[in-house]
Amino acid sequence: MHQRRDWRSALLLLAAGSFLMTSCKKEIDSITPQSSTTTSTTSTSDQEVNKWIIDNLKIYYYWNDKLPANPNNTQKPADFFKSLLYSYDATVRPDGDRFSWIQESADELKASLSGESKTTGMEYQLYRPAGTDDIYGKVLYTHPGSPAALAGIKRGDIFYKVNGQKLVTANYSQLLAGDGSTFTYGFAKLQDGKIVTTDETKTVTPVVLQQNPILMDTVYTIAGKTIGYFVYNQFVPGPNGSSVPTYDNQLDAIFGKFKAKGVNELVIDFRYNPGGYVSSATNLASLIGRGVDQSKVFARKEWNSTLTPELEKQYGKSFFYDYFKTKANNIGGNLNRVYVLTTRRTASASELVINGLRPYMTVTTIGATTTGKNVGSITISDDTKKIKWGMQPIVSKSFNSLGQSDYTAGFIPAVKIDELLTQDWKQFGDISEVMLNEAIYQITGGRTARRPAPPQESTTIISSSIEQKAGGSNMFFEAPALRVNQ
Incomplete structure (x- = not known):
């Protein structure tokens, strides 16, 4: 018989689990907290799923103090979940939730978070x-x-x-x-x-x-500058189901090459990166930051008032902080600044890197205003496997080492460039590609190609396949081995 864990016991699983920063998935990083209380082998009812949903949100949801007092438990799970959220409203709730989501298959959710x-x-x-x-x-x-x-x-x-x-x-x-x-x-x-x-x-x-998040990398020597460039489309440490951080290791190797070639300017292409594992964001930032090491704060997490005192009591104040790593291939000593290419699809862990690096160096964004996700989520699934659903509720808000988290409206680019329908798009790495070309101009003061005038068009961006990606990044909490009372 599966006994119900109290919320403090579930908290231990949270501490040993994974934390994600993702973009929204048009309705929307892993733990297995509250279990189903039933032992029947028959199919799970909507009411059982709904009880599992609200039990977990009462513990983990960032806005758990704003959950409705008497929710309608007769709704379908997806509708019930949505009815519980402290949903964003530009006028009434500008601080509201734009990003929590639920999925009928927890397995599919977890796989998508790993690319x-x-x-x-x-x-x-x-x-x-x-x-x-x-x-x-x-x-x-x-x-x-x-x-x-x-x-x-x-x-x-x-x-x-x-x-x-x-x-x-x-x-x-x-x-x-x-x-x-x-x-x-x-x-x-x-x-x-x-x-x-x-x-x-x-x-x-x-x-x-299985999608490798690193699309390409290269080094240019232009006007006396050695410019490193890479396209990174999701913060994923390694392939789904693998315990080896294959993709993080590939990034380490890329920066090893950048360091060996004397890269002294860096352009990061985040334009289609919706987020991902915070561990991968920390790893990447640790390869870039100037003067950073394991003693320097990359980000701080703020949790709800239910969890905060318990987390601090059990794990200490360091639990709320993510520190840079000391990386042999860090090139920050050769950098005073970094350029980041962005679009409205640039979100979450991408923005975390931008925000986390700003106290240590100049970060200049080129492109369009980013999504504006300064909050993180966890994947919640039922460890008994009786309930097949998985949900991705927002559980914390992120700050950099200076206590800054003021980008809910997104990072406004220093140089605005839109990717338009009737514009001729060059391939990634082509130095005449409009965004990369602009970055090179900002670095060198000279253009490798003429910046084209934007076409005169009036179009609306409807959506993107990027929105359907779970994105997903995880912040792995290394918790002490504690007994879970059941």
Whole structure:
């Protein structure tokens, strides 16, 4: 028989578990706290799931003091979860929750947080031109070796049809979600700054793909400057299910190369990075920060009033702090500043790195205003496996070493550049690519290519496949071995 843990016992699991900073997932880092109290082998009722939901939110939710007193327990779990949230409202609740989410499969949630999902391998952004119901997708990038990449789909490609149907506001969501079967995309092209449809099609079949978050890296020598550049799309330490931080190690190796080549300027491409494991954010920041080591604070976490005194009592004040690591491949000694490329998809752990580095060096953002997520979440699942759901509630707020956390509206770029539908997009690493080119100009004072005037277009960005990524970053708490009373 599974006995119910009291909230202090569940707290021990939290301390030994994982913490994530993710972007929102249009409705939205791992512990297994409150268990189901039933022992029946029959299917779990909605009421049982709902009880599990609210029991855990009462303990962990950052706004647990604002949970409704008498929630309607007869709702479906997803609706019930949503009804409990202290939801964001620009006028009434500007400090509210924009990011908590729940998923019917905890296993799928955990896999996606580690960069594994069923996908064509094509990330895209959707645009709607003003005065029309037309929807156009523009490819942000494709994952190397994915079905989309093997089909020849590349960054900047524009599609307007899926499986023979033109994308419009009434059908795009259903067509792009599909049923997991084959997708045939119909493509358009740019001609004199205008979209022209073509008969070209490409067919891809989604597969379960483990996505390496490091898309590319390179070093440029321009005007006496040695510039390191890398594209990083999710804070993930290693592949799903692996205990080896393969991707963190790859970043270490990249910075080893940067150090060996004498890199003295750095450009980080976070434009499509929705977040991820705080451990990976700490690792990356430790490779960049000037004068940092394990004695310097990278970030501080603020928890709710229920958990804070208990956490401090059991683990001390250091529990609330994340410290830099001392890294052999740190290049901060050669850097006074760092440039970060951003878009509205840049969120969470990406913003944590920006905020965490600012007390130690100049951080200049180029692109568009970031998401504005200064809060973190944990993955909560049922350790008995009776309840299959997984939820990702916000549990803390993050500050840098100076106590700054003032970016709920996002980081406004020092240099504003938008990626537009009718703009010709260059490939990553091309020094004439508009954002990278701007960074090089800021570093050297000279342009490697003329900055194009933005096309005169009026379009609305509808959504992006990036929003459907769990993003996910974890902050691993090394808790002392304590007995859990059951």
